[in-house]
Amino acid sequence: MTTTSSVGTSSTSAVNQALQGGSASASDLQNQFLTMLVTQMNNQDPLNPMDNSQLTSQLAQISTVSGLQTMNTTLTQLLQQTAASRAMDSSNLIGKTVMVPGAGVSVSGGVAGKIGVDIPSTADSVTVQVLDASGNVVRNIDMQGQTAGVKDIAWDGTDNLGNAVPDGNYSFKVSATANGKDVSPVSLVYGQVQSISGDSSGVLVNLTNGQSANVDDVRRIS
Structure with missing residues (x-):
């Protein structure tokens, strides 16, 4: 039987690399996290259950990344709207x-x-x-x-x-x-x-x- 530690280690490594590199989107990270969670649950050893604190920590990181990306998107849209508004206002200078x-x-x-x-x-x-x-x-x-x-x-x-x-x-x-x-x-x-x-x-x-x-x-x- 595949052990929790081997599956968890490889999945955790993939998520951590994505978090550290900043190359994945919040959606990708969430998908990787869910895949890791399901895999660990299906293969965990009853005598050596998965580490809940580690999963909780990764979930908190993913939530932070998701929140920051959402905020960045919102700010970008706000800046674009502000620029368009300023351009319209400035047309009075023509x-x-x-x-x-x-x-x-x-x-x-x-x-x-x-x-x-x-x-x-x-x-x-x-x-x-x-x-x-x-x-x-x-x-x-x-x-x-x-x-x-x-x-x-x-x-x-x-x-x-x-x-x-x-x-x-x-x-x-x-x-x-x-x-x-x-x-x-x-x-x-x-x-x-x-x-x-x-x-x-x-x-x-x-x-x-x-x-x-x-x-x-x-x-x-x-």
Whole structure:
């Protein structure tokens, strides 16, 4: 007759490996556990009955795995529903002008695009450098001291000599310090929202200039 110990050991090993490896679903583990239980009951030695404490322990583990998998499924569904809801709410931004992180600015007809900066904390010195496509500085702007918050940067499309710069694409850098320490300012650009989409990072606003930004990064709406 097959003994309880040999059957129980092999079945217990299979369940424990599945629990430790995390490769089996709660349903698979429950099926393995029931198979083990029935096998042990059919083959147990009356003089050496099965270990109830071991079965109870495994059942508790299986219940925990089942509960966690159910919770994970529920949370995933909740996150998907929340993302869909946020995407629908964000559709109201289509056609609006928003301010998002960026460092590019264009000049068309002598008029420069609007730019700004988000200063995390009060800074005693804020400076801006506007660069051309070759990386040459064409304009330095001293914003002096600024309190924390989102600020517009006033650039009229001229260079340091007051001459209008050629139409084209430019970039800008913002530096801000407090007592000589960098306060990590974030350069911002304006753009019109053309559409709303989503990816693994969340809901995105897609601008008419081809740029995309996470809706959580929108600093201003107008």
